[in-house]
Amino acid sequence: MQPTPPPPAALDEDLVRRLIGAQFPEWSALPVRQLVTAGTDNAMFRLGDELVVRLPKADWAQGQVTKEQRWLPLLAPHVTLPIPVPVGQGVPGEGFGQAWSVYAWLDGADAYAAPIGDLASAAVELGRFGAALRAVDATGGPVSFRGGHITEWEEGAMAGALRDLGADGTLDEAAATAAWESVLGLPQWDRAPVWVHGDLLPGNVLTRDGRLSAVIDFGGLGVGDPAVDMMAAWTLFTPETRPLFREAAQVDDATWARGRGWALCWGIVTEHSYRGRNPVLADVAHRAWTQALPEYADLPD
Numbered sequence: 001m002q003p004t005p006p007p008p009a010a011l012d013e014d015l016v017r018r019l020i021g022a023q024f025p026e027w028s029a030l031p032v033r034q035l036v037t038a039g040t041d042n043a044m045f046r047l048g049d050e051l052v053v054r055l056p057k058a059d060w061a062q063g064q065v066t067k068e069q070r071w072l073p074l075l076a077p078h079v080t081l082p083i084p085v086p087v088g089q090g091v092p093g094e095g096f097g098q099a100w101s102v103y104a105w106l107d108g109a110d111a112y113a114a115p116i117g118d119l120a121s122a123a124v125e126l127g128r129f130g131a132a133l134r135a136v137d138a139t140g141g142p143v144s145f146r147g148g149h150i151t152e153w154e155e156g157a158m159a160g161a162l163r164d165l166g167a168d169g170t171l172d173e174a175a176a177t178a179a180w181e182s183v184l185g186l187p188q189w190d191r192a193p194v195w196v197h198g199d200l201l202p203g204n205v206l207t208r209d210g211r212l213s214a215v216i217d218f219g220g221l222g223v224g225d226p227a228v229d230m231m232a233a234w235t236l237f238t239p240e241t242r243p244l245f246r247e248a249a250q251v252d253d254a255t256w257a258r259g260r261g262w263a264l265c266w267g268i269v270t271e272h273s274y275r276g277r278n279p280v281l282a283d284v285a286h287r288a289w290t291q292a293l294p295e296y297a298d299l300p301d
Contacts, residue, residue: 023091
């Protein structure tokens with residue numbers, strides 16, 4: 001009879017102190033403080049004043065550490081906003097079974113907790129960030145889990161979400177279904193893959209004094225169709241500032257349309273999945289699809 005494996009280590013401050021003490025003794029005297037976030041992939045811990053520890057907490061987050069350690073230092077010099085710079089890579093230990101990272105701390109609060117004050121400037125800045133990211137040579141880059149066709153990502157989940165959210169009155173099922181069907185008919189990306197962040201949500205951009213200051217959380221980083229990064233137009237910006245983001249992002253009509261499709265699909269599926277268990281993420285998702293859906297009524301047949 002095989003022995004029962006020990007339970008996984010709790011992702012808490014004590015674990016981080018043990019990991020740091022064992023693998024980075026030069027930082028062992030620094031205080032550790034867990035950060036409260038709505039993120040689903042990683043647990044975050046402030047380490048002193050200048051560092052942050054990131055521990056994967058979801059099975060699907062495995063592999064993000066190696067990817068970020070390899071690619072973020074190469075991308076950082078080319079983009080127009082600060083991004084996380086890894087300063088250490090940890091290995092499994094102390095009962096924690098995955099690789100983990102230490103990054104330089106980026107000051108600021110996420111845009112959900114501290115909303116952007118100057119949306120017009122932020123729209124231009126984030127659009128330029130994405131354009132700069134896409135201009136970096138993508139040779140050898142890993143495929144982003146959101147870099148393919150939107151229909152490949154959540155097509156099955158969309159039907160159930162439309163049905164359930166329609167039944168309880170959250171959305172107009174007929175209007176949302178018609179919009180989704182138009183997304184399914186859009187022309188797909190047929191050019192070489194480009195770099196995408198993959199998760200440009202309010203929780204993954206930082207602000208300081210009301211202005212955009214950094215882009216974080218590159219767990220979705222990879223190459224593919226740039227449409228997914230257009231989703232920021234509906235998760236972060238308004239009808240008045242959306243065109244500024246689009247102009248700075250330098251994308252064609254088809255890519256913009258697929259980005260709207262991402263906001264619709266991701267928003268509906270994510271609200272359906274996370275309402276009741278992650279209210280922050282569900283709120284962001286609700287905003288995404290409620291900003292996107294009305295635009296379908298104004299599109300030509």
